[in-house]
Amino acid sequence: MKLATWNVNSLTVRLPQVLAWLAEHPVDVLVLQETKLTDDKFPRAEIEAAGYAVQFFGQKTYNGVALLSREAAADAVKNIPGLADEQARVITCTVPGAGSGVRVIGAYFPNGEAPGSDKFAYKMRWLDALREWLRHELAAHPQLVLMGDFNIAPEDRDVYDPVAWAGQILCTPEERAHFQGLLGLGLVDAFRLFEQPPKSWSWWDYRNLAFRKNQGLRIDHILVSAALRPQVQACSIDKLPRKNERPSDHAPVIVTLA
């Protein structure tokens, strides 16, 4: 079973690339972030024609998430129960697989703008609510995958220039503590279960020729629950789509489960 996450930065622009990528990588589940589409404009027919069921939850201009699956997904939940949030950031479903099914959470974590800003405070509140909800969700669904654009670089080795980025947004101690808090629930960073190439990133700024210079951050993650950990066989970042014409600034991350 393969699952993947990709921040597409506008599904309107990136739909052809998503369909091409799925044809090349027929994963069982793909979660998307930053679709930037209201639900009435979501390209459901095109995705279904490619052989995927899809759940989606969007808004105008910003945010927006979707969950594509080969088999129909059940028990969809939008956003974080218990958190009043105007922003469409989370889609959760149960998909067949790994025996009794897997609870899949696709999430677009807030950016946070800068430490001390209102948006940073929102990011902290959002992360608090996510962790509290996950505690219950894990109890109800031991086989769980949390994946998406976390907007957190967990460690210095996830940053091309950790000195320049020290204390900056995506790299603050508060954000990193939250990431560790998620691991504290029993989740594991699938990417770090394996030997990986040094300087592995999932996002490169559009500016400054960052991709050509491989100046990026690893902020897109796949976390698997303790119950699923023994089944994790591989995890990798596919940077090829970043070489497309009009690419997303993020690359997909893929995990393989037994």
Next chain:
DNA sequence: ATGACGGTGTGGCACCGA
């Protein structure tokens, strides 16, 4: 120190992202 690139919107630049 600044802005750089790209997407969206009732646009003609401002905003947001990371």
